[in-house]
Amino acid sequence: MKTFILAMALFSANALAWGPTGHRTVGLVAERYLNTDVHLKIYNILDNQTLARVSTWSDEIKSEPQSYSHTYNWHFTDWADEAHDHDETNSSGKLVGAIREQVAVLKDASATKDKKAFALKFLVHLIGDVHMPLHVGNGLDRGGNACKVLFHNKPTNLHALWDEGMINFTGLSFTEMGSFVIQGKTREQILAWRKGDVLDWARESKNLRSKIYPADVTPASGPMSVKQYCRYDIKVPEENMPKLAYEYSYQFVPVIEERLFQAGVRLAMVLNEALK
Numbered sequence: 001m002k003t004f005i006l007a008m009a010l011f012s013a014n015a016l017a018w019g020p021t022g023h024r025t026v027g028l029v030a031e032r033y034l035n036t037d038v039h040l041k042i043y044n045i046l047d048n049q050t051l052a053r054v055s056t057w058s059d060e061i062k063s064e065p066q067s068y069s070h071t072y073n074w075h076f077t078d079w080a081d082e083a084h085d086h087d088e089t090n091s092s093g094k095l096v097g098a099i100r101e102q103v104a105v106l107k108d109a110s111a112t113k114d115k116k117a118f119a120l121k122f123l124v125h126l127i128g129d130v131h132m133p134l135h136v137g138n139g140l141d142r143g144g145n146a147c148k149v150l151f152h153n154k155p156t157n158l159h160a161l162w163d164e165g166m167i168n169f170t171g172l173s174f175t176e177m178g179s180f181v182i183q184g185k186t187r188e189q190i191l192a193w194r195k196g197d198v199l200d201w202a203r204e205s206k207n208l209r210s211k212i213y214p215a216d217v218t219p220a221s222g223p224m225s226v227k228q229y230c231r232y233d234i235k236v237p238e239e240n241m242p243k244l245a246y247e248y249s250y251q252f253v254p255v256i257e258e259r260l261f262q263a264g265v266r267l268a269m270v271l272n273e274a275l276k
Helices: 002-014 019-032 036-045 056-063 066-076 094-106 113-130 159-170 173-181 189-195 198-212 248-274
Strands: 148-153 154-157
Touching: 019 113, 019 159, 019 173, 019 248, 036 113, 036 248, 056 066, 056 113, 056 154, 066 094, 094 113, 094 198, 094 248, 113 198, 113 248, 148 159, 154 159, 159 248, 173 248, 189 248, 198 248
Parallel strands: none
Antiparallel strands: 148 154
16 A cells, blocks of 8 residues: 555646647657568557657546556656766656666567557657757656745646646647658757667656756755755745746746657667567
8 A cells, every 4th residue: 555655646747748738749740760671560460559649648647546557657757966877776756777677578579459549658658768968867856846936926746847848738639740740850859869869868757857947936945956946844925936927938938849759860860670
């Protein structure tokens, strides 16, 4: 029972990177860059469902904790600001390791279709997760869930704002978002983004993460490494929450779009290699 409660706490504090629109965008972009034979294999594994369709499945299964609670901490990892190397053994989340495990299943010729389908559904989602800066958390503020902010004068938290808030504010469907993020990308950019592995992509998120926290509204007190509006041991009045609106979106929606595109291109790269 204690294990289940802990798993639920971890899941609720760190889940739902990008939200449905973002994750479906990643799946849609990936399908554009799949090799034809790999695309056909994926349709067979998924019983003719698309990557966009299954991209939210690993969030939806939270309604079956008896079967899937062991996967709840696969969606995030911790990487402290001051740490040069990633050490997932000291993280409550297992995102990097979970991605590697699903890739291994897809490469395993002896794995059953059901196991490959499970791995594929998770991989579509988790590669999206690792590209969301707050799913590579600092280990101090629950992936930004503890960071109270106002977005267009409505209370939210930094994690939720990056999950869905800014994406939903654009008013775009996932098909529109997928079309938009592809536009203007050069062949050189795509080739460059196809390099590296999950640890490199997690490092990118860590480096981006340090740039997305708004400045404190009030002078800092307590641990300097924790923003005042990110402290979950005190109640933060709205006047002390960062007030974010068009300027914040203007700065970071292009970052979100680039991360969604990178995730899609890299997902395709991983699947082309694993299922060749």
